[in-house]
Amino acid sequence: DAGVTQSPTxxxxxxxxxxxxxCSPKSGHDTVSWYQQALGQGPQFIFQYYEEEERQRGNxxxxxxxxxxxxxxxxLNVNALLLGDSALYLCASSLAGPSLRYExxxxxxxxxxxx
Amino acid sequence: AQKITQTQPGMFVxxxxxxxxxxxxxxxxPSYGLxxxxxxSSGEMIFLIYQxxxxxxxxxxxxxxxxxxxxxxSANLVISASQLGDSAMYFCAMxxxxxxxxxxxxxxxxxxxxxxx
Numbered sequence: 001d002a003g004v005t006q007s008p009t010x011x012x013x014x015x016x017x018x019x020x021x022x023c024s025p026k027s028g029h030d031t032v033s034w035y036q037q038a039l040g041q042g043p044q045f046i047f048q049y050y051e052e053e054e055r056q057r058g059n060x061x062x063x064x065x066x067x068x069x070x071x072x073x074x075x076l077n078v079n080a081l082l083l084g085d086s087a088l089y090l091c092a093s094s095l096a097g098p099s100l101r102y103e104x105x106x107x108x109x110x111x112x113x114x115x
Numbered sequence: 116a117q118k119i120t121q122t123q124p125g126m127f128v129x130x131x132x133x134x135x136x137x138x139x140x141x142x143x144x145p146s147y148g149l150x151x152x153x154x155x156s157s158g159e160m161i162f163l164i165y166q167x168x169x170x171x172x173x174x175x176x177x178x179x180x181x182x183x184x185x186x187x188x189s190a191n192l193v194i195s196a197s198q199l200g201d202s203a204m205y206f207c208a209m210x211x212x213x214x215x216x217x218x219x220x221x222x223x224x225x226x227x228x229x230x231x232x
Contacts, residue, residue: 033219042119042206042222043160056219088158092220101167103150104220106160 002027004093004107012113013081021076021110025093031055032074033104034066035090043090049074050096078112086114116141119207121223128197128230135182136192136226138207146212149190150220151181154204163205166190168212197230204228 005024013019025032031050035043045058049068063079072093078085088111092104120139128134140149151163166174166181174181182191194201204225210218 035220035222040224042224043220045219045221048219058219090158090160092160101148101165103162103165105162106152109158111158 004091004105006089006091006107006110008110009108010111010113012115014115015081015083017081018077018079019081019112021078021089021091021112022073023076023091023093023107024073025091026105029093029095029105030072031094031096032068032072033092033094034074034076035092036060036085037088037090037109039087046076081114083114086112088112117223118142118221119209119223121207121226123226124224125227125229128194128228130199130230130232131196133193133195134197134228136194136205136207136228138190138192138223140188140190140207140209142188142209142211144211148210148212149181149183150208150210151179151190151192152206152208153201154206154225156203160206164192194228199230199232202228202230 004026007022033048034046037043046060047057048055052068065077068074088109090109091107094104147168149166152160164176164179166183173183178195180193206225207223208220
């Protein structure tokens with residue numbers, strides 16, 4: 001049973017460029033969340049997708065956008081990259097449901113470096 | 116205000132000893148869940164333990180237990196019989212119950228645990 005997978009593992013971009021990160025959820029999961037983790041910080045929530053729609057969004061600018069596909073996989077797009085966007089981007093999948101107990105399973109992350 | 120506060124940037128413990136990692140939280144929602152995750156240097160977040168706000172007993176998972184004090188809004192992680200492989204960053208997180216069932220996680224800044232022989 002494959003867990004959450006993310007690609008690419010590492011990425012180096014230049015300021016002003018655009019980047020797309022990809023995530024495949026754990027088998028059986030229907031919800032994907034994206035988090036940004038700056039060095040030495042805890043993960044910060046970017047947004048969450050369910051039924052191919054953005055359901056919740058954290059305090060991130062519109063340069064951050066996403067998409068969820070019918071197979072539940074997801075993409076995170078960041079436009080006009082800034083040096084401050086350098087971080088580990090974590091994708092987490094979960095199953096929508098009534099229980100708060102449904103933990104989010106995290107992928108290994110994509111390390112983005114903006115130069 | 117911070118939803119999750121972890122006041123210990125770093126903790127050191129000798130192998131086979133127990134260690135407590137502190138976590139306090141802030142919410143007005145009576146329904147919430149508290150999670151602890153471990154993040155090794157590889158970066159992947161590993162789920163350790165969960166405590167629900169209505170759970171009567173403290174959660175336990177193997178060597179991990181959660182000291183849940185609801186009135187004080189604290190959810191400290193206790194690791195018994197520490198092992199060298201426990202060296203990692205530990206995050207406390209909360210999910211609030213209000214609104215949809217798809218709730219986001221709020222994370223603290225983490226505690227770097229180092230286990231020495």
